[in-house]
Amino acid sequence: MGFSKKEYEFLAEIGLGPDNLGGYVNGEWKATGSVISSVNPSSNQMIAKVTEASVQDYEEGMLACNEAAKKWKSIPAPKRGEIVRQIGEALRAKLDVLGRLVSLEMGKILPEGIGEVQEIIDMCDYAVGLSRQLNGSIIPSERPDHMMLEAWNPLGIVGVITAFNFPCAVLGWNACIALVCGNCVVWKGAPTTPLITIAVTKLMAEVFEKNNLPGAIFTSFCGGAEIGQAIAKDTRIALVSFTGSSKVGMMVQQIVIERFGKCLLELSGNNAIIVMDDADIKLAVRSILFAAVGTAGQRCTTCRRLFLHESIYQKVLDQLVGVYKQVKIGDPLEKETLVGPLHTRASRENFEKGISSIKSQGGKILVGGSVIDSDGNFVQPTIVEISPDASVVKEELFGPVLYVMKFKTLEEAIEMNNSVPQGLSSSIFTRRPEAIFKWIGPHGSDCGIVNVNIPTNGAEIGGAFGGEKATGGGREAGSDSWKQYMRRSTCTINYGSELPLAQGISFGS
Ligand code: NAD
Numbered sequence: 001m002g003f004s005k006k007e008y009e010f011l012a013e014i015g016l017g018p019d020n021l022g023g024y025v026n027g028e029w030k031a032t033g034s035v036i037s038s039v040n041p042s043s044n045q046m047i048a049k050v051t052e053a054s055v056q057d058y059e060e061g062m063l064a065c066n067e068a069a070k071k072w073k074s075i076p077a078p079k080r081g082e083i084v085r086q087i088g089e090a091l092r093a094k095l096d097v098l099g100r101l102v103s104l105e106m107g108k109i110l111p112e113g114i115g116e117v118q119e120i121i122d123m124c125d126y127a128v129g130l131s132r133q134l135n136g137s138i139i140p141s142e143r144p145d146h147m148m149l150e151a152w153n154p155l156g157i158v159g160v161i162t163a164f165n166f167p168c169a170v171l172g173w174n175a176c177i178a179l180v181c182g183n184c185v186v187w188k189g190a191p192t193t194p195l196i197t198i199a200v201t202k203l204m205a206e207v208f209e210k211n212n213l214p215g216a217i218f219t220s221f222c223g224g225a226e227i228g229q230a231i232a233k234d235t236r237i238a239l240v241s242f243t244g245s246s247k248v249g250m251m252v253q254q255i256v257i258e259r260f261g262k263c264l265l266e267l268s269g270n271n272a273i274i275v276m277d278d279a280d281i282k283l284a285v286r287s288i289l290f291a292a293v294g295t296a297g298q299r300c301t302t303c304r305r306l307f308l309h310e311s312i313y314q315k316v317l318d319q320l321v322g323v324y325k326q327v328k329i330g331d332p333l334e335k336e337t338l339v340g341p342l343h344t345r346a347s348r349e350n351f352e353k354g355i356s357s358i359k360s361q362g363g364k365i366l367v368g369g370s371v372i373d374s375d376g377n378f379v380q381p382t383i384v385e386i387s388p389d390a391s392v393v394k395e396e397l398f399g400p401v402l403y404v405m406k407f408k409t410l411e412e413a414i415e416m417n418n419s420v421p422q423g424l425s426s427s428i429f430t431r432r433p434e435a436i437f438k439w440i441g442p443h444g445s446d447c448g449i450v451n452v453n454i455p456t457n458g459a460e461i462g463g464a465f466g467g468e469k470a471t472g473g474g475r476e477a478g479s480d481s482w483k484q485y486m487r488r489s490t491c492t493i494n495y496g497s498e499l500p501l502a503q504g505i506s507f508g509s
Contacts, residue, residue, distance in 0.1 A: 003047055013097045014199040016048060022194050022222025023053035024201045026064035027208075027215025032057055033223060038195045041107035041341040042331050042376040050194040053221035058230050064216035065157055065184050066236050072217050073154040073182040080180050081131025083211060087176075088124025090203045091117060098168075098199060100333065105195050106167050107340045107377070108295045109332040120172030120200075122461045123477065127176035130482055134181065145496025152486040154182030155238035155262075159231040161252070163244045164343050165298045165398075167193035168200045170266070173465065173476040174241045174485075175204075175218070181485040183239075187220040188231060192344060194222040228252070235259050239485065242266070243300075246396075246422070246470040253472075264484055265472025266465075268396040269424030271447070271456040272305040274413045274439075277312055279429035283453060285319045287429070288402070291455035293327060293381040296339050297400030298347070300471075301425040301449065301457035305393065306404045307413045313406050317366070317383075324367045324381050341377040342399055348377040354397040355382070361390040368400070394420050410435055418446040424467030425449035425456040448475070 003011070008018060023031035033052035040047050053061070072080070091098065099114030106113070136150035158178040162170045167190055175185045189197030201220040208215050221227050228248075232240055232255040241264040242252045249267040256263040273291060275284045291303035308316050332340030342348050348371055355369055368382030381400040386393060388405050407413040417426050426445040430436060430452070440450050448467035449459060459465050464475035475481045501507060 010097065010100065011048065011195070014094060014101060015202045016195055016199060018048050020048060020050045020195065020198050022050045022198060023057045023061065024205060024215065024218070024220045025053070025057050025061035027205070030057055030060075031222070036191070036194065038105055039192070039344075040104060041343050044345065044375055044377070047105060048195060050198070050222055052191075052194070052223045053227060055226060055230060058221060058227055061216070061219045061221065062186065062234060062236060064214070065186055065219045068214040068216035069156050069184045071214060072184055073156070075182075077131045077134055077180060077182065080182060081128045083207060083213070084124050084131065084176055084179050085128045086207045086211070087204055088121050088128070090207055091121050091124065094203060095121070101199055102167060102196055103332045103340075105193050106164060107332055107343050108298075109337050109340050110335075112295055113332070116166060116169045119169040119461060120176070123172040123176040126461055126478060127180045130177070131180040134482065134486070141492065142502065143494075143500045145494065145498070146500075147493045147495065149491050149493070151489040151491055152181075152483070153489055155485060155487055156183060157237045158183045158185050158485060159234070159237040159240040160185060160187045161228050161231060161240065161242045161244065162187070162189050164190035164192050165295065165300070166243070167196040170243045170476075171200065173461070177477075177482050178485045179217075181482055183485060184217050184219070186231060186237065187218070188223060188227045189220070191222070191224040197222050229255070232256050233259065235261070238262060239264060241474070241476070246472070249472055262484070264474040264476065266300070266474050266476060267467075267470060267472040268422050269300045269302070269467060269471055270305065270394070270396050270420045270422040271301055271303050271425040272307060272417045272427075273303050273456060274307045274407075274417060274426075274428045275309060275312065275316055276410065276428065276430035276432070276435055277309040278431055279312070280431070280453070281312065281316055281319065284429040285316060285323065287427070287455040288320060289323055289327075291427075291457050292402040293324070293339050293400045294457060296342055296379070297381070298343060298398055299457045301459065302400075303427075303456045304396065304401065304403060305416075305420075306402055307407050307416055308404065309413075310406050310408055317404060321367045321383060324383060327381055329372065329378055329380070339381060339400065342379055343377065345377060347398060348379060351379045351397070351399040351401070354392070354399065354401060357392050358384055358386065358401070361392055362387060363390065363392070363403070366404070388416050388419065396422060410438065414439070414444055421470040422467065423447045423469035424471040425451070427451035427454060427456045429453055
């Protein structure tokens with residue numbers, strides 16, 4: 001069963017219908033691959049059909065994109081910024097309806113769906129400013145009548161492969177920066193969120209068309225591993241930005257490295273919150289709730305491990321169990337809902353498997369632990385008391401499951417925080433300066449995101465986002481992340497008539 005006529009009116013506002021083409025190839029909508037259904041995670045009913053792009057569509061799109069790259073890089077950076085400004089305006093005009101689509105197709109609650117689109121708008125604003133600040137340095141030369149400087153040039157084409165849980169914000173982190181840096185963008189969204197990929201691409205495409213620029217500057221494909229592999233192997237793509245699981249990320253990295261391409265990896269997380277004995281407990285409990293059950297535990301930054309100081313252990317746990325019991329689970333588009341469904345049937349099955357592994361490894365379920373009997377993929381937010389040595393604690397179970405553990409000293413808590421393969425986000429709750437500075441210093445958290453008195457999730461775009469170890473080492477969005485999307489030219493210019501050599505080397509006369 002599909003959508004009602006009334007529901008299709010909402011999709012029509014963003015250019016979608018019951019049947020959609022999932023390839024934006026050389027400025028035209030074209031797709032000759034398999035026909036798939038986009039499914040509502042709350043009911044497992046079809047929303048609309050999408051024809052995915054085939055490898056032939058990919059090849060056609062890339063030929064045009066490669067041509068468009070020559071034109072785009074010759075446009076001055078602030079003028080490219082103006083195009084990105086217009087993309088931001090186009091997204092602003094459709095913020096609510098696009099946010100609703102994110103909520104409908106991915107399953108996150110509406111405020112988070114709207115927040116995700118807002119994040120791309122913020123990235124557009126940021127990138128517009130950046131388009132006038134792609135500055136290089138002037139470096140003192142050791143030789144007379146010589147000057148050294150750095151010039152930043154576009155890479156050419158940036159490939160962006162994204163995951164289902166942030167079906168468009170991650171595109172924004174990459175595309176806004178890549179475009180102002182002078183690169184064309186090739187995007188493959190997640191295979192289970194094709195309507196979002198198409199809707200966002202349509203808005204981008206309209207801006208390029210309105211400005212008489214080739215549509216191929218932004219090329220996009222709906223599809224799965226086959227298109228992902230084509231991007232990884234494609235020597236025309238200088239940088240592949242991959243967001244997804246550590247397992248697939250590792251495979252993609254190996255392929256890209258083999259052809260001497262660059263890779264930017266944003267992979268799995270296994271994030272922890274430490275609550276010290278002096279913490280503001282009310283603040284901590286609110287933060288843990290948002291971090292552990294927000295987006296139904298399907299953020300890369302979701303808090304999966306909670307370390308409580310032994311003196312406040314029971315107090316925090318009692319409060320948490322109390323609030324977990326009150327969390328409203330349901331349709332993500334309804335106002336009171338705090339937790340929507342998991343994204344797919346497979347995620348729900350994975351949750352069930354995870355719970356049985358937890359039990360078999362001695363985990364004690366304090367609240368939750370079951371799937372909810374319904375047509376959708378709803379599960380109960382779960383808290384588990386478990387030993388830090390259990391192997392399940394080292395893995396990322398992509399759902400609302402929180403492992404709770406006790407500690408005596410800060411050193412012990414930091415060691416537990418750092419004892420997993422992943423290294424994305426981490427947070428401590430304390431007011432003590434010595435604990436805060438130890439936490440953010442060389443003997444503290446080994447993660448890319450190191451927070452104090454805030455949740456592990458909900459990063460602002462101004463900072464560089466990403467993680468260490470099995471999270472892949474990439475940094476996206478703000479700070480100096482833009483440098484990864486450009487080629488640094490180190491230039492030494494001799495404006496004299498002598499040829500002094502570096503290090504004072506004398507070579508002939
Ligand atoms: P996934 O690894 O299954 O898929 C990610 C993307 O890779 C999808 O577009 C998929 O189609 C594509 N893909 C699959 N096989 C491929 C292959 N062989 N070659 C090239 N591409 C291929 O991940 P998912 O289930 O969509 O997303 C959840 C994971 O993503 C979690 O581990 C989560 O932590 C991670 N994630 C990380 C960040 C971050 O910033 N660190 C952000 C969001 C999600």
